Amino acid sequence: MTLAEVVAALGLVPLVELGLERRVRWGFCSDLLSDVLAHAQEGDLWITHQRHLNVVAVAKLKGVAAVVCVRGSRPSREVLRTAQEEGVPILSAQEDAFELAGRLYRLLGGEP
Amino acid sequence: MPAETAILLRRVFPVPPDAFDQAGQVSTEVRRLLRGLGAEPEVVRRAGIVCFEGEMNIALYTKGGRIVLVVRPEVVELLFSDRGPGIADIELVKQPGYSTAPDWARELGFGAGMGIPNMEKNSDEFHIFSRVGQGTVIRATIYRGRHDPS
Numbered sequence: 001m002t003l004a005e006v007v008a009a010l011g012l013v014p015l016v017e018l019g020l021e022r023r024v025r026w027g028f029c030s031d032l033l034s035d036v037l038a039h040a041q042e043g044d045l046w047i048t049h050q051r052h053l054n055v056v057a058v059a060k061l062k063g064v065a066a067v068v069c070v071r072g073s074r075p076s077r078e079v080l081r082t083a084q085e086e087g088v089p090i091l092s093a094q095e096d097a098f099e100l101a102g103r104l105y106r107l108l109g110g111e112p
Numbered sequence: 113m114p115a116e117t118a119i120l121l122r123r124v125f126p127v128p129p130d131a132f133d134q135a136g137q138v139s140t141e142v143r144r145l146l147r148g149l150g151a152e153p154e155v156v157r158r159a160g161i162v163c164f165e166g167e168m169n170i171a172l173y174t175k176g177g178r179i180v181l182v183v184r185p186e187v188v189e190l191l192f193s194d195r196g197p198g199i200a201d202i203e204l205v206k207q208p209g210y211s212t213a214p215d216w217a218r219e220l221g222f223g224a225g226m227g228i229p230n231m232e233k234n235s236d237e238f239h240i241f242s243r244v245g246q247g248t249v250i251r252a253t254i255y256r257g258r259h260d261p262s
Contacts, residue, residue: 034226037161038233050221057136061143061160
């Protein structure tokens with residue numbers, strides 16, 4: 001499934017609208033940067049509460065499909081600008097992490 | 113251990129203390145340089161993770177330091193050194209989950225106690241030396257031309 005299809009199906013709001021043609025492999029839910037570095041995989045949709053600048057670096061390093069900020073939160077303008085420059089899509093969801101992860105899990109058919 | 117061979121590239125990156133908000137820049141630059149030299153994607157990926165974790169450690173926990181990237185035909189070496197405070201028990205910091213991070217760092221998603229284990233996991237050779245009051249030196253070596261999916 002492409003990022004565009006996931007965005008449409010889950011009603012996500014693109015804050016940095018890029019890479020909509022990317023394939024979303026699976027999801028990854030974590031607020032620990034080292035956990036993401038160790039275990040997220042390329043193409044994962046990274047669901048997190050973190051929204052500082054290092055998130056962009058970690059997202060790029062791992063090649064995640066996009067970062068999703070939950071509960072309607074959004075990173076600062078500076079972070080969004082850096083994400084745009086670095087080519088990291090950032091999305092925002094109204095739901096909390098649990099609900100969003102559940103909806104994504106179902107959307108992707110329960111397996112990567 | 114491969115014999116010492118010609119150095120294709122050597123770069124020194126200073127890492128100031130407390131500048132964790134800028135951290136990640138060195139790893140981005142290291143990955144760019146490695147890609148430019150035609151390094152294998154897996155080597156670039158592993159070097160990026162080792163570098164990011166090392167950079168974060170210097171920025172978050174030390175009085176500053178530097179990272180030296182050395183690229184040879186067979187290996188990529190990353191040398192991290194800082195000006196202290198040093199690590200009293202090296203075996204402890206290699207334990208997954210052990211962290212000395214203050215609360216403010218944990219709230220930002222650091223301090224999972226996975227930094228040094230992640231560095232070790234993504235290196236083919238990993239050496240850490242430290243003296244309390246002086247500083248810490250880490251030498252991480254990644255072999256090129258082999259695929260080690262970790």
